[in-house]
Amino acid sequence: MVEAENILKLDSLVVDYIHRRRAPWWKRRTLVAVNGVSLSLAKGEALGIVGESGGGKSTLLKAICKFVPIRSGHIFIDGVDVTHFSQKEFSPFRKKIQMIPQDFCSTLDPRMSVEKILAEPLDIHFPHLTAREKFLRIGELLDSVEMDDSLLHRLPRELSGGQRQRLSIARGLAVNPELLMCDEIISACDLFSQKQILSLLTSLNRKKQIALLFVSHNIAAVSHICRDIIVMRDGKLLEWGTASEICTASKHPYTKLLVNAIPHICNGDGLAP
Ligand SMILES: Nc1ncnc2c1ncn2[C@@H]1O[C@H](COP(=O)(O)OP(=O)(O)O)[C@@H](O)[C@H]1O
Numbered sequence: 519m520v521e522a523e524n525i526l527k528l529d530s531l532v533v534d535y536i537h538r539r540r541a542p543w544w545k546r547r548t549l550v551a552v553n554g555v556s557l558s559l560a561k562g563e564a565l566g567i568v569g570e571s572g573g574g575k576s577t578l579l580k581a582i583c584k585f586v587p588i589r590s591g592h593i594f595i596d597g598v599d600v601t602h603f604s605q606k607e608f609s610p611f612r613k614k615i616q617m618i619p620q621d622f623c624s625t626l627d628p629r630m631s632v633e634k635i636l637a638e639p640l641d642i643h644f645p646h647l648t649a650r651e652k653f654l655r656i657g658e659l660l661d662s663v664e665m666d667d668s669l670l671h672r673l674p675r676e677l678s679g680g681q682r683q684r685l686s687i688a689r690g691l692a693v694n695p696e697l698l699m700c701d702e703i704i705s706a707c708d709l710f711s712q713k714q715i716l717s718l719l720t721s722l723n724r725k726k727q728i729a730l731l732f733v734s735h736n737i738a739a740v741s742h743i744c745r746d747i748i749v750m751r752d753g754k755l756l757e758w759g760t761a762s763e764i765c766t767a768s769k770h771p772y773t774k775l776l777v778n779a780i781p782h783i784c785n786g787d788g789l790a791p
C-alpha cells in the first residue's frame with residue numbers, strides 16, 4: 519500500500535511492444551515504449567506530460583488503463599497495487615480513472631445520438647438508475663461541459679469538432695472519475711476551441727477536484743492548466759518541474775528545444791496573449 523492521497527503512483531514502469539517477423543529474414547524486435555517511468559499524482563492535482571511524437575506518452579496512459587500489458591514495474595491507483603489485477607478485479611478502478619484518447623472521434627459511435635452516447639456508461643455502471651434519474655444525469659453531464667440540451671438528439675457528425683471533444687469529456691465524466699487522463703485532445707482543434715477546452719478542464723480540476731493527467735506536445739497549453747510538468751523522451755522521464763521552471767529555467771537542452779519550438783511562447787503561468 520502507498521499513501522491514499524495519491525490517486526496515481528507509478529513505480530519504474532516498463533512497457534514494450536514486440537514487432538513480430540513479417541518475413542523470415544526480418545529480426546524480431548522489441549521496442550521499449552515506456553522505460554522505467556516513476557511518478558505520483560495527488561488527488562485533485564493536475565500534471566502535464568509533454569514530449570515529441572513517439573516518446574511513449576500514449577502508451578503510458580494505455581498501460582495505466584490496462585489496455586496494453588506491462589513488462590515490469592508497478593501501478594498504484596488510489597493506494598492499491600493494481601499491476602497484476604485481472605480485468606474483472608480492475609473493473610472498480612476503471613470508474614476512478616477515465617481516459618479521453620487521442621483518436622476520441624473514432625470512439626464515438628457514428629450511429630448513436632448524444633443522448634445514447636451518454637446513456638451507455640450510465641447503463642453499464644449505474645444500472646439501478648430510473649429513466650428519469652438517467653435523463654437528469656445526462657442533462658447534468660451536458661451542463662458540466664457547457665453543451666446545450668438542444669444537442670441531445672444530434673449524431674456525432676452533426677457536431678463541431680469542439681462539441682465532439684466536449685461530448686467525449688462528458689462521457690468520461692459519467693462515471694464520476696477521480697482522475698481524467700487526456701491524450702492530445704486539443705491538438706486537432708482551432709485556437710478558440712482549444713481555449714474553451716482548457717478552461718473547461720481547469721474548472722473541472724479546480725471546482726470538482728478531478729485530478730488531471732494532461733498529455734500534449736504543446737507546453738504552452740499544458741502550463742495553462744497544470745502546476746507541474748513532466749518531459750518525456752524515448753520512453754524516459756527527462757525532467758519534472760513546475761510549469762514556470764520548465765518554461766523559463768529548464769535544465770535539459772531537449773526541454774529548451776521544446777519550449778523554443780512553440781510559437782506562442784509561454785510565460786510560466788499560462789498561454790501568452
Ligand atoms: N500498438 C503498437 N504496436 C507496436 N508499436 C507501437 C504501438 N503503439 C505505439 N508503438 C510505438 O511505441 C512508441 C511510442 O508510441 P506512443 O506511445 O504512441 O508515443 P506518443 O504518444 O508519445 O507519440 C513509438 O515508437 C510507436 O511507434
Ligand SMILES: [Mg+2]
Binds near residue numbers: 576577701
Ligand atoms: Mg500519442
